[in-house]
Amino acid sequence: MLALSEHHFKIQNRDEAVESPDPATHGDAIRSWLTALGGAEHLSLLVGSGLGIAMSNMLGIPPFGMERITFAVPDAALVDAHADRSATAMRRGEANVEDQLRSALQLLAGLEVVEPAAERTEAWKEALNAALADFAQSGLDAERKMRKAISSQGGAGHDAVRVLVSFLLAFASRPPSRERLTIFTTNYDRLLEYGCDLGGLRVLDRFVGSIEPVFRASRLETDLHYSPPGIRGEPRYLEGVVRLSKLHGSLDWRFEDGALRRIPLTFGGTDPHLRNDALQRLMIYPSAAKDVETALFPYAELFRDLSASLCRPNSVVVTFGYGFGDDHINRVIRDMLTLRSTHLLVISFSDPGDRIASFLTTVASEQYSLLFGPHFGDLATLVDRYLPQPGAEQLILRHASRSQALREDAAPSDDGKPGTDDPTGDTVNGP
Numbered sequence: 494m495l496a497l498s499e500h501h502f503k504i505q506n507r508d509e510a511v512e513s514p515d516p517a518t519h520g521d522a523i524r525s526w527l528t529a530l531g532g533a534e535h536l537s538l539l540v541g542s543g544l545g546i547a548m549s550n551m552l553g554i555p556p557f558g559m560e561r562i563t564f565a566v567p568d569a570a571l572v573d574a575h576a577d578r579s580a581t582a583m584r585r586g587e588a589n590v591e592d593q594l595r596s597a598l599q600l601l602a603g604l605e606v607v608e609p610a611a612e613r614t615e616a617w618k619e620a621l622n623a624a625l626a627d628f629a630q631s632g633l634d635a636e637r638k639m640r641k642a643i644s645s646q647g648g649a650g651h652d653a654v655r656v657l658v659s660f661l662l663a664f665a666s667r668p669p670s671r672e673r674l675t676i677f678t679t680n681y682d683r684l685l686e687y688g689c690d691l692g693g694l695r696v697l698d699r700f701v702g703s704i705e706p707v708f709r710a711s712r713l714e715t716d717l718h719y720s721p722p723g724i725r726g727e728p729r730y731l732e733g734v735v736r737l738s739k740l741h742g743s744l745d746w747r748f749e750d751g752a753l754r755r756i757p758l759t760f761g762g763t764d765p766h767l768r769n770d771a772l773q774r775l776m777i778y779p780s781a782a783k784d785v786e787t788a789l790f791p792y793a794e795l796f797r798d799l800s801a802s803l804c805r806p807n808s809v810v811v812t813f814g815y816g817f818g819d820d821h822i823n824r825v826i827r828d829m830l831t832l833r834s835t836h837l838l839v840i841s842f843s844d845p846g847d848r849i850a851s852f853l854t855t856v857a858s859e860q861y862s863l864l865f866g867p868h869f870g871d872l873a874t875l876v877d878r879y880l881p882q883p884g885a886e887q888l889i890l891r892h893a894s895r896s897q898a899l900r901e902d903a904a905p906s907d908d909g910k911p912g913t914d915d916p917t918g919d920t921v922n923g924p
Contacts, residue, residue: 495850500866508858514868516878526862528881530838531664533809534671537802538664539822540678540685543814543842545635547872548684551653552642557635557682559589562627564597566620567613572596585818586846590628595779597621618772626771629764632682632744637761639684652873658692659876661685661735662883664811665694669729675736675802679819681744681777685737687760695734699794700755708746708753708791738798740822741778748774753791796821803829811838814870817848826852830860837861842870 498510502519504526511519530536542557549556564572573588575596580588601621604614643650665674678685689696700706718728739746745758753776758764767775778792803810803825810826817823829835837860844850844865853861868874 495854497844497850497863497865500868501863502865502869503858503861503863505862511868514866516874520878523864523879524881527838527879530809530811530836530862531881532668532671533836534807535675535802535805535809536664536667536671537675537677537808537810539810539812539815540676540680541812541815542680543816543870544660544872545680545682545684545814547814547842547870548639548653548657549635551656551873552639552646552650554638554642555635557632559591561588561593562590562624564593564620564624566616568600568617572600575599583818583820584846584848584851586848591779594621594624594628597624598779622770622772623768625775625777626768629681629744629767629771629775629777633758633761633763636682636684636687636744640687640761654691656873656876657684657688659883660813660872660880661688661692661694663876663880665692665733665735666881666883667730669732671730673730673734673736675738675798677738677740677799677802679741679815679822680739681742683744683760689735689737693733697734697736698738699791699798706755708755710790710794736802738795740792740795740799742776742792744777746776748776796825800825800828803835804832806832806834808832808835809838810836811840813840814842816841816845817852818846823852827855830856833860835860838864840864840870840875842867 500511500514502509502511502514502523504523507522542559546556561573563569572593573596576588576592579596580586580592585592597617598621601614601617604611604617608614643654646653667673676685686696699709701709719731720728743755745756745764747754747756756764776791799822802808808829810829815822826837830837837856839849839853839861841849841864849865853863864870864875864879869879
């Protein structure tokens with residue numbers, strides 16, 4: 494298995510374990526390599542729970558917890574044992590509340606087949622409804638604490654917002670001829686959406702509508718383009734637009750009247766109807782829906798988006814705070830890396846359960862880059878020291894190109910006459 498040291502980075506042909514990382518020594522090389530990766534034809538950002546943890550640490554508040562829960566119903570011990578076995582089989586490490594909910598939902602599905610009207614079945618329905626409602630409420634509570642900390646901590650809160658927005662813009666600021674950034678996340682909270690709002694990014698997802706947005710099974714390729722004055726050829730993508738796909742659902746998704754809807758819910762807000770029927774309405778993974786149609790919808794469509802976005806030539810995927818604990822996502826990344834023109838960049842604070850090391854062992858060394866450890870995985874350090882500055886790289890390239898053109902224009906031509914510019918802007922020799 495690949496051995497990851499406390500501070501480990503791998504870029505291009507450099508693979509170093511650094512005892513005391515120094516941005517002055519490594520910063521330029523890492524930033525230039527990340528800039529090159531960001532200019533790929535297709536760029537995707539996969540965000541895990543590490544982003545929420547990093548923001549919570551900056552603000553000094555507890556993160557959205559995934560601790561185990563207790564079911565006060567018969568067969569609870571069997572559910573916990575099954576959750577442990579499934580977590581081990583999926584190499585997720587120690588089981589958490591997600592594994593418990595998944596196992597409990599499987600038990601309930603079986604009970605509804607063999608004894609649909611039994612007292613035990615009703616007890617599990619009530620227990621799962623309460624557990625899902627509590628789980629969603631804890632996520633909303635974490636959002637509210639974060640928002641309160643941002644508004645009450647003055648400079649520290651503003652700095653946390655700056656870091657979050659800069660992190661998103663570093664990847665979203667794409668060259669105008671490149672396809673826009675696609676963000677995938679396994680998180681249920683709305684921190685990414687909140688950051689996009691603060692950064693002025695327009696989010697394109699599968700929801701259509703303003704008052705009651707509805708999830709569409711077919712991704713409609715509605716987009717915004719513009720044609721710069723005097724430019725011929727294909728129109729360019731409008732800046733400040735990203736695609737977002739929440740692979741495991743969201744705290745504000747509800748299944749109502751045969752459709753998946755995003756309800757109006759502010760960051761850290763309260764849904765007064767959450768406890769009424771969370772088991773049937775709340776759309777987070779594991780799916781709380783009961784029949785086959787809703788169990789596959791919308792997650793099948795979301796994972797089709799993941800596969801379609803990643804598995805194509807000249808694609809780059811950046812992971813931040815993702816622990817490689819979801820085999821259904823890892824399989825798609827493995828399929829992507831069978832294309833030799835693709836690349837994976839892993840940014841992580843730590844590696845619980847050695848899942849990252851285990852995954853990278855199966856990947857060709859030239860197809861992945863790595864920024865690992867408390868130094869490189871710290872969000873503020875990453876943004877301030879290593880990530881490209883949003884938009885600055887294009888200004889630098891234009892400045893360098895213009896400087897080169899001026900030098901060529903000033904240089905004498907073969908016949909001793911200075912060069913002149915043709916109407917296309919290219920420097921040519923005089924007549």
